[in-house]
Amino acid sequence: MQVLWAPWRMAYVADKAARGCIFCIALEGDRRERLLLGTTAASLVILNRFPYQNGHLMVAPRRHTASLTALPEAEHRDLAETLRRSIDTVAATFHPDGFNLGMNLGAAAGAGVVDHLHWHIVPRWAAPRATRRPRRPPEAAGARGSCGLVAAAPPARRRARRAHAGRNGVLQRRETAALARLGESCGSGCSGTSEERGARPAAREHRTRARKEGRPTPRGVERADGVRGHRSSAARGSAAREQRTGPRDFWLFLLERGAYNRRTTRGMGAVVQGSETARTLGELKASGYRVVPVREEMRRNLLARLGRKERILPGIIGYDDTVIPDIENAVLAGHHMVFLGERGQAKSRIIRGLTSLLDPAVPAVEGCPINDSPFDPICRTCRRRLTLEGDTLPIAWIGPDDRYGEKLATPDVSMADLIGEIDPVKVAEGRYLADEETIHYGLVPRTNRGLFAINELPDLTEKVQVGLFNLMEEKDVQIKGYKIRLPLDIIIVASANPEDYTSRGRIITPLKDRFDVQIRTHYPHTLDDEITIMEQETPVLDRGVREVRVPFFIKEIVAQITFEARGSNEINQASGVSVRVTINNYESLLSNAEKRAVRTTEREIVPRITDLPSVLASTAGKIELEYVGEDKKDGDLIDRLINRAILKVWDKYLKVEALKKVTDHFEAGWGVEVSDEMPSHEYLEGIRHIPGLREGVGLLGAFETPALMATATEFVLEGLHLHQKLNKDRSGGRYAYRA
Ligand SMILES: [Zn+2]
Ligand SMILES: [Zn+2]
CATH class of the missing domain: 3.30.428.10 (HIT-like)
Incomplete structure (x- = not known):
C-alpha cells in the first residue's frame, strides 16, 4: 500500500x-x-x-x-x-x-x-x-x-x-x-x-x-x-x-472536460444535485425540479461561468477576442449558429465544446428515444404512459452525451438519417402516425433537448435542407407525404466553408435566414498561437529512454511554413491551409529526428534543418494548388515555402554582418558537411575548425549538447546560404556548405 x-x-x-x-x-x-x-x-x-x-x-x-x-x-x-x-x-x-x-x-x-x-x-x-x-x-x-x-x-x-x-x-x-x-x-x-x-x-x-x-x-x-x-x-x-x-x-x-460517459454521468447524477435522486415523476415533482428549454439551460450555465470568470471552451487557442465573444452572445440569446471558416479552424471542436454548457444530468422519460421531458412529453408512447402511470412514470437522468449529435453532411444524407423514416405498411394497418412503431426517429429528434451539429451544411441536398428548415421553423415535417408534428427543443449548430455557404444555390434562403448568427472563424493570427496549438495537439508518444528537445527556431519554422502557405497565391486559399498541416509537419520532423537518434544511438531527439524535407509528405495532401501543372510542382512549391520560412525566422535572430567571421573562414577554404543521418558529434569537428561558427551558434542562445549544437549549426549555415553568402552542394544525402 x-x-x-x-x-x-x-x-x-x-x-x-x-x-x-x-x-x-x-x-x-x-x-x-x-x-x-x-x-x-x-x-x-x-x-x-x-x-x-x-x-x-x-x-x-x-x-x-x-x-x-x-x-x-x-x-x-x-x-x-x-x-x-x-x-x-x-x-x-x-x-x-x-x-x-x-x-x-x-x-x-x-x-x-x-x-x-x-x-x-x-x-x-x-x-x-x-x-x-x-x-x-x-x-x-x-x-x-x-x-x-x-x-x-x-x-x-x-x-x-x-x-x-x-x-x-x-x-x-x-x-x-x-x-x-x-x-x-x-x-x-x-x-x-x-x-x-x-x-x-x-x-x-x-x-x-x-x-x-x-x-x-x-x-x-x-x-x-x-x-x-x-x-x-x-x-x-x-x-x-x-x-x-x-x-x-x-x-x-x-x-x-466531458471526461465522463453516459454511465458515470448517470451515476454521478445521483450525487451532483439533491433532486437527481428522483426516480419517478412523483419524486421529481416533490424535489421541486423544473425542466427548462435547452437554450435557457445553456444560458444559465454560461452566465454562471462568466460570473465565476471561467473560460468557456478550454483548449481553444487564439479566439479570445474574435470568436468566443460572438459565441457567448449567441448562447445568451439562444441562437442557432453557423460557423463559417476554412478547413482546420477548430470549428467541430468548438461545437463539441458547447456541450460543456449543458447540465451534467437532466431527467427524461425512461426509454424514450427522443429524450422526452417527463412533465411534457411529445411522443405518443410517452404521452400515453404519462396518462396511465401518472406520478409513477419512471425517469432516467441523461448526460450531455445523450443530448448531442453530429453529422457530416454529404449528398447521401437522407431525410431518414436526419429526421426519420415511417413504415407505410404499419400506417396502412391503421397505427397512429406519431407512434414509435410507425416512426423510426432520425439523428435530430434523438438529440431532442440538446445540441445537433451539421458539418459542411451546403453539402446537404435541397430536400433535406427543406426538412431541416421545417423542423426548425414550423415544428412539423413531411415524411413520405405524411405531415408529422415534432415540436423539438433543440439548438442547431452548423459549419460551412464560407465560399460554399455564400455561393448561390448551395443553401436554400429560408434555411440561411433561420440561422440567427454567422460566426467567422480564422487561422491563428500569431506564430505563437500556431505553435501553442501545435504543441497542444501533438500526441505524446512513448519514445523510450530518448528525450525530445526542439529548439525554438525549429518550432517557429514549422509554424512559419504554414503561414507562408496561407499567404501563397499558388495555393487555393478558399479551401485553406489547416492547422493540421502544422501539427502533422511537426510530427514528421520529430519522427525523422527519432530515426536518426535510434541509428546513431543518441539519447536526444533534436530535429534539424536537414529533417525539413520530411514535411513534404505531410503537407502535399493537405493543400490544393491553384494551377494544376506537372506533378513535380507541389514539391517545388513546398521547397520554396520551407526556404522562405527559414529565412524569415533566421532574420529575426541573426544578421549576416554579425557572422562575417564565419563567412571569412569559409572564404579561406573551409567547408562543412551536414546530413540528416550524420551523428551530432561530427558537427563539433566543423565548429572546432571554424571558430566564428561557435560564436554564431552562441548568438542563438545556449546550446549545450552535441545534438542541439548540430541543429543550431545547420540553421546558421542554411541562413547564410539563403542569403547567398555560402554555396550548398548536394551529393547523395549529404550537403556541403562552401564559400
Ligand atoms: Zn455541524
Ligand atoms: Zn417519448
Whole structure:
C-alpha cells in the first residue's frame, strides 16, 4: 500500500480554528461554492476541500452531532445508504482499485471536525511497480496527519513544513503550492512524489496505464486548465500542477472536460444535485425540479461561468477576442449558429465544446428515444404512459452525451438519417402516425433537448435542407407525404466553408435566414498561437529512454511554413491551409529526428534543418494548388515555402554582418558537411575548425549538447546560404556548405 501524503492539507490544519462547522455551513449558500454534492432526507455528501486524493468525499448526517450512538435509527439507515451510493459513484467515475473508509470519533482519534461526525471516502489506486515508493524510514513511522487517515511525512518534508508553518503559523498559498508540488499527485491517483516516481518513462508508463484503464490522465488535467495562448508551456505546466492539487480536479473531470460517459454521468447524477435522486415523476415533482428549454439551460450555465470568470471552451487557442465573444452572445440569446471558416479552424471542436454548457444530468422519460421531458412529453408512447402511470412514470437522468449529435453532411444524407423514416405498411394497418412503431426517429429528434451539429451544411441536398428548415421553423415535417408534428427543443449548430455557404444555390434562403448568427472563424493570427496549438495537439508518444528537445527556431519554422502557405497565391486559399498541416509537419520532423537518434544511438531527439524535407509528405495532401501543372510542382512549391520560412525566422535572430567571421573562414577554404543521418558529434569537428561558427551558434542562445549544437549549426549555415553568402552542394544525402 502507498502511504498518502497530502501537504495541501496544511492550509486546512492551520486555519480551521477560524471556521464554524463545515458540514452545517455546507447546507446553506451556494452548493458549488460549499462543495456540496448532494443531500438526502437525513444526510449530506460533500467534497473534501483539502483532499487526500481525487474524489475524496465526506458523508455526514444533517444533524449536528458528535455521537454516532445517539443518532436516531432512521438517520443511521439514511447515512449508511448514502455512504453506499457515494462509494458506487466514485467507483464508477474514477475506477479506483480500492477505498479507505474512515470515521474518527473524538480529537484523540484524529477527528478534524470534532463535533459533527462524518465518514471519509478516499479512493485508492494500486501503484505501478516502477513508481512504488521506498520503505518508510523508521523515524517517520507513526506520524499522523490531521484526521488520522494520513500518516508519515518523511523527515525532510516535516522539517520544511515546520519551517513554513513556524514563521507565521499559516502557510502562504505559494508555499502550500510548492509543498504540494513536492508530493504532487499525478491526478490518476498515484501520490508518489516526482522524485520517487523517478524518470519520465515511469511517469509515462503510469499515464499510459491510466489511459488504458479509462481513468482521467494527468495530461487531461493540463488541458483542462484553460490557459491562453500567450503563456509559455512551462507556465501552463505549473498552473496545471497547482490546480491538480485542489478539489477542483473533481469538477474539472466531471463537468468541464466531458471526461465522463453516459454511465458515470448517470451515476454521478445521483450525487451532483439533491433532486437527481428522483426516480419517478412523483419524486421529481416533490424535489421541486423544473425542466427548462435547452437554450435557457445553456444560458444559465454560461452566465454562471462568466460570473465565476471561467473560460468557456478550454483548449481553444487564439479566439479570445474574435470568436468566443460572438459565441457567448449567441448562447445568451439562444441562437442557432453557423460557423463559417476554412478547413482546420477548430470549428467541430468548438461545437463539441458547447456541450460543456449543458447540465451534467437532466431527467427524461425512461426509454424514450427522443429524450422526452417527463412533465411534457411529445411522443405518443410517452404521452400515453404519462396518462396511465401518472406520478409513477419512471425517469432516467441523461448526460450531455445523450443530448448531442453530429453529422457530416454529404449528398447521401437522407431525410431518414436526419429526421426519420415511417413504415407505410404499419400506417396502412391503421397505427397512429406519431407512434414509435410507425416512426423510426432520425439523428435530430434523438438529440431532442440538446445540441445537433451539421458539418459542411451546403453539402446537404435541397430536400433535406427543406426538412431541416421545417423542423426548425414550423415544428412539423413531411415524411413520405405524411405531415408529422415534432415540436423539438433543440439548438442547431452548423459549419460551412464560407465560399460554399455564400455561393448561390448551395443553401436554400429560408434555411440561411433561420440561422440567427454567422460566426467567422480564422487561422491563428500569431506564430505563437500556431505553435501553442501545435504543441497542444501533438500526441505524446512513448519514445523510450530518448528525450525530445526542439529548439525554438525549429518550432517557429514549422509554424512559419504554414503561414507562408496561407499567404501563397499558388495555393487555393478558399479551401485553406489547416492547422493540421502544422501539427502533422511537426510530427514528421520529430519522427525523422527519432530515426536518426535510434541509428546513431543518441539519447536526444533534436530535429534539424536537414529533417525539413520530411514535411513534404505531410503537407502535399493537405493543400490544393491553384494551377494544376506537372506533378513535380507541389514539391517545388513546398521547397520554396520551407526556404522562405527559414529565412524569415533566421532574420529575426541573426544578421549576416554579425557572422562575417564565419563567412571569412569559409572564404579561406573551409567547408562543412551536414546530413540528416550524420551523428551530432561530427558537427563539433566543423565548429572546432571554424571558430566564428561557435560564436554564431552562441548568438542563438545556449546550446549545450552535441545534438542541439548540430541543429543550431545547420540553421546558421542554411541562413547564410539563403542569403547567398555560402554555396550548398548536394551529393547523395549529404550537403556541403562552401564559400
Ligand atoms: Zn455541524
Ligand atoms: Zn417519448
